[in-house]
Amino acid sequence: MGAAIAAMEPAVAAKDNIAYGRADAAFHEALFAHCGNRYLAESYQLVSGRVAALRTNLASPIDVRTRTSFDEHRKLLDLFARGELAAFEELMTTHITNSGSVYARALKVE
Template sequence: MRSLKLDTPKSLSQRVMQRLRQAIIDGEFALGAAISEEMVANSFGVSRTPVREAMGLLQAQGLVVIRPQVGSFVFTPSAEDINALCTFRIALEPRAAELAFRHDRDGAIAVMNDAIAAMEPAIAAKDNIAYGRADTAFHEALFAHCGNRYLVESYQLASGRVAALRTNLTSPIDVRTRTSFDEHRKLLELFACGDFAAFEAAMTTHITNSGVVYARALKVEAVDAD
């Protein structure tokens, strides 16, 4: 694991939370892995109190499961969780896209273009973390530019889990094939011309395919663990 270092401002527990959140999303902690409060506190050079508070914040985001008297663990979704998460995204992302098109079309396109540009070298280097971050930036652009804070807050309830599942389960496949990359280019093309019937259909297929990969990968991991 890379050394855990803190960036600047915010409360100590917020800073610990943000660093741990990124570590989970980037796969430094595997899905289902135990997170030792003592190890994190020692690595950060802080007491266990802000670490415990950070774990509580991560639990609220669905990234950590705290089992009293047992410990803290990175979330592991069930098949039902994955299905519900994909249904949630399919309901929200096309609506966010329509609003972003009306509210700040150029801003959204610029970010989505940058994300696609970042995917190219990630594929060449087979860097699933860089690809996952670019993929996340692409989808989050729809919310960042939609102009509706309630839609943004709703998506934030699941965004950490979505990002973590990308890096851990789909990005290792996405950097070996160009299927995901081509789907993102098509989504941008449909968004740019405002064809939202086709965009919704393409996004539904894209998210559904991701869900299938999530479920398959988790099944393989479960077999390997036996």
């Protein structure tokens, strides 16, 4: 997760949504690759391509939340590293909900 965030920093600075999307995908992949639950990891693998397509095709062109998303990723890593799992879970729920809202706005299906 740390390496993915390190890759996000220059992408955010350069407003390079493609590079940011790659780093974002790596961040999420790391969460599932190391979750310790084979079924959850395999389930994510089944949908990860579709989720990446949403990020690339919806989030990249409109650049709605890149900074917010980046800040959430940094905070998630910090909470996880400090073992603050309740706060991590709360922020993760917010992060996922916000992503869904961004996609819905992009599709104008709210």
